[in-house]
Amino acid sequence: MIRLLKKIYLAVMLLFMYAPIAVLIVYSFNASRSRSVWGGFTLDWYAQLLRDKSIQRALSTTLSLAFLSALLATIIGAAAAVGIHSMRGAFKKTVLAVTNIPVIMPDIVMGLSLLVLYTYLFHFFPGIKLGYGTLLVSHTTFNIPYVILSVLPKLKQLDPNLYEAALDLGCTPIKGFFKVVLQEITSAIVTGAMLAFTMSLDDFIVSYFTKGDGDNTLSTIIYSMARRGVNPKINALSAIMFVAVLLLLYVINSFDPSKAQKANGLGLEGES
Amino acid sequence: MNEREHLIDLVDIEKTFGTSTVLSNINLFIRRNEFLTLLGPSGCGKTTTLRIIGGFERPTRGDVIFDGKSILNLPPYKRQVNTVFQKYALFPNMNVAENIAFGLKIKKADSRYIKRRIEEMLKLVNLSGYDKRQVTSLSGGQQQRVAIARALVNEPSVLLLDEPLGALDLKLRKEMQMELKNMQKKLGITFIYVTHDQEEALTMSDTICVMNAGVIQQMGRPEDIYNEPQNVFVAKFIGENNILDGVMRDDFWVEFAGKNFVCVDKGFARDEAVDIVIRPEDIAIVAPGGDNLAGVVRNVTFKGVHYEMLIESAGFVWKAHSTVMSQSGQEVGMRIAPDLIHVMRKSEYSFIDALPETLVERAGLSNAERGVYTMPVGVAASSATH
Ligand SMILES: Nc1ncnc2c1ncn2[C@@H]1O[C@H](COP(=O)(O)OP(=O)(O)O)[C@@H](O)[C@H]1O
Numbered sequence: 001m002i003r004l005l006k007k008i009y010l011a012v013m014l015l016f017m018y019a020p021i022a023v024l025i026v027y028s029f030n031a032s033r034s035r036s037v038w039g040g041f042t043l044d045w046y047a048q049l050l051r052d053k054s055i056q057r058a059l060s061t062t063l064s065l066a067f068l069s070a071l072l073a074t075i076i077g078a079a080a081a082v083g084i085h086s087m088r089g090a091f092k093k094t095v096l097a098v099t100n101i102p103v104i105m106p107d108i109v110m111g112l113s114l115l116v117l118y119t120y121l122f123h124f125f126p127g128i129k130l131g132y133g134t135l136l137v138s139h140t141t142f143n144i145p146y147v148i149l150s151v152l153p154k155l156k157q158l159d160p161n162l163y164e165a166a167l168d169l170g171c172t173p174i175k176g177f178f179k180v181v182l183q184e185i186t187s188a189i190v191t192g193a194m195l196a197f198t199m200s201l202d203d204f205i206v207s208y209f210t211k212g213d214g215d216n217t218l219s220t221i222i223y224s225m226a227r228r229g230v231n232p233k234i235n236a237l238s239a240i241m242f243v244a245v246l247l248l249l250y251v252i253n254s255f256d257p258s259k260a261q262k263a264n265g266l267g268l269e270g271e272s
Numbered sequence: 273m274n275e276r277e278h279l280i281d282l283v284d285i286e287k288t289f290g291t292s293t294v295l296s297n298i299n300l301f302i303r304r305n306e307f308l309t310l311l312g313p314s315g316c317g318k319t320t321t322l323r324i325i326g327g328f329e330r331p332t333r334g335d336v337i338f339d340g341k342s343i344l345n346l347p348p349y350k351r352q353v354n355t356v357f358q359k360y361a362l363f364p365n366m367n368v369a370e371n372i373a374f375g376l377k378i379k380k381a382d383s384r385y386i387k388r389r390i391e392e393m394l395k396l397v398n399l400s401g402y403d404k405r406q407v408t409s410l411s412g413g414q415q416q417r418v419a420i421a422r423a424l425v426n427e428p429s430v431l432l433l434d435e436p437l438g439a440l441d442l443k444l445r446k447e448m449q450m451e452l453k454n455m456q457k458k459l460g461i462t463f464i465y466v467t468h469d470q471e472e473a474l475t476m477s478d479t480i481c482v483m484n485a486g487v488i489q490q491m492g493r494p495e496d497i498y499n500e501p502q503n504v505f506v507a508k509f510i511g512e513n514n515i516l517d518g519v520m521r522d523d524f525w526v527e528f529a530g531k532n533f534v535c536v537d538k539g540f541a542r543d544e545a546v547d548i549v550i551r552p553e554d555i556a557i558v559a560p561g562g563d564n565l566a567g568v569v570r571n572v573t574f575k576g577v578h579y580e581m582l583i584e585s586a587g588f589v590w591k592a593h594s595t596v597m598s599q600s601g602q603e604v605g606m607r608i609a610p611d612l613i614h615v616m617r618k619s620e621y622s623f624i625d626a627l628p629e630t631l632v633e634r635a636g637l638s639n640a641e642r643g644v645y646t647m648p649v650g651v652a653a654s655s656a657t658h
């Protein structure tokens with residue numbers, strides 16, 4: 001009885017979460033423009049989507065933005081994590097808290113504050129306008145904490161003697177870091193990079209505030225199309241984005257952290 | 273240039289972490305090709321001392337001299353010492369051969385030379401054929417050997433070993449003790465070895481440095497430490513001893529347990545209060561009567577080679593070893609030869625009844641071993657009848 005209730009509960013929960021997306025995906029194959037009438041199966045919207053120049057531009061902006069911001073955030077974030085890891089005491093706690101704020105802060109605050117900052121800076125650099133550059137800086141900014149958050153735990157569980165052993169065997173601090181520490185935290189860095197990539201793809205609000213007039217990401221173009229009226233192309237585009245993000249998350253999660261841990265923790269007891 | 277006898281000198285080292293002083297007044301020297309052991313209970317500062325020599329910690333005060341020159345400002349990678357870390361710290365992403373080759377590759381050694389050295393090292397530590405194995409798939413004892421090979425391949429002048437056998441079971445530990453000692457003799461390298469196991473220290477070392485609470489208690493050959501402990505801490509830590517209060521009546525004349533004894537010590541003030549240490553195996557059990565200490569056997573335990581007896585005499589419970597069995601309740605006499613009475617000046621440790629609980633546990637001493645020195649008669653008698 002209880003087990004049955006549990007199952008029903010789970011089913012209802014999943015239904016609530018995924019029903020809207022399911023409807024969206026189904027209607028992206030709907031031959032009728034109506035959102036309530038089923039007019040038969042078609043791939044027409046997908047075909048139109050591929051032919052739409054502005055959507056193609058938005059797609060390439062979104063992908064390059066996600067790639068570049070993830071790359072920058074990974075470099076900056078991984079270095080920051082190493083730095084934070086070596087800090088001590090109250091200072092470390094403060095720095096950690098400050099780096100975590102962007103994660104919990106509402107996107108709207110993040111987007112608005114970035115916009116205010118850019119407009120302020122444009123006073124001093126009149127030649128610069130909102131555009132791809134500001135988008136890239138914004139995405140990199142909100143991505144950095146995600147990289148830090150995925151790299152730091154890995155550093156924490158790293159045996160501090162590993163790095164010292166490298167020094168002991170003749171490595172300079174830099175060599176020791178690259179030869180030993182970096183090797184050990186690579187999986188966490190890759191996870192962080194993929195997380196950052198996904199977060200960038202996923203973003204709407206920050207992009208909306210900090211993009212220029214001419215630029216669009218997929219999410220901002222969907223928004224502006226939706227405002228202009230019903231267009232089933234949006235359904236098709238949203239469906240594609242949903243599937244893409246789903247696939248990405250699947251890949252990230254398949255980087256099994258327990259496997260990485262096993263490689264790190266040496267079994268110390270017992271003679272076989 | 274003639275070779276200095278001292279390879280390493282620690283001069284007046286002090287180390288504080290924040291507000292806590294972990295090492296103070298550490299003065300010690302290590303001779304060339306010596307097997308020196310830092311012995312002491314957990315938390316007494318052994319690892320910190322080793323890390324100062326390795327270059328991983330900087331002393332708050334004092335100097336580290338290597339072969340006549342200060343190495344205080346030399347980073348670890350420029351010091352001619354290598355470390356075997358307590359938890360081995362093998363590189364988990366590399367196989368056995370890669371771990372061993374690490375130091376040589378950093379020094380850009382010739383690849384054929386590296387290959388040959390790996391073979392030699394694997395043979396030295398009895399792991400031939402293990403070169404392609406992942407270190408994570410090895411047992412504790414095997415990882416231990418890889419860690420030793422990884423350090424020794426660099427031909428260091430000094431090898432630092434931090435409780436290297438701590439994680440191994442007793443049988444393996446005994447074997448490795450022999451192997452390590454042989455290796456040290458064969459290679460002619462200076463070993464600085466850390467342990468909290470007094471038996472291990474006594475078996476392996478040329479010199480033992482007994483530490484407690486960040487201070488050196490005594491330094492000397494194992495025989496000296498065992499036979500002539502300088503204070504009650506060393507006496508208690510190094511073995512199961514009878515420790516009593518005594519008074520030096522005159523040169524060669526000491527009073528304890530309510531009796532006067534002839535001894536071989538002199539140079540104390542008249543009527544100076546002292547600590548007396550007598551080892552259980554140095555007490556001869558004889559027939560009661562005469563000039564000997566009289567006592568009653570309270571407990572007898574068979575220990576393999578000998579019987580261990582608790583003998584109550586004039587309010588003190590003695591621990592004595594004998595190959596002859598006595599009955600519980602039997603009256604016996606105890607005779608102690610003058611040269612087996614160890615007289616020590618009073619120290620700060622004289623006034624602690626027993627080692628602090630945590631310290632005793634970590635040092636691996638059992639309750640009985642600790643309690644017997646100070647147990648009031650009533651308690652001793654009741655525990656003896658259990
Ligand atoms: N990095 C550190 N920061 C603060 N205290 C430390 C640090 N390293 C060691 N200690 C303290 O110093 C004391 C001695 O430690 P250690 O040298 O590891 O002792 P041992 O190796 O003899 O067990 C301990 O009380 C330990 O807590």
Ligand SMILES: [Mg+2]
Binds near residue numbers: 315319320
């Ligand atoms: Mg230690």
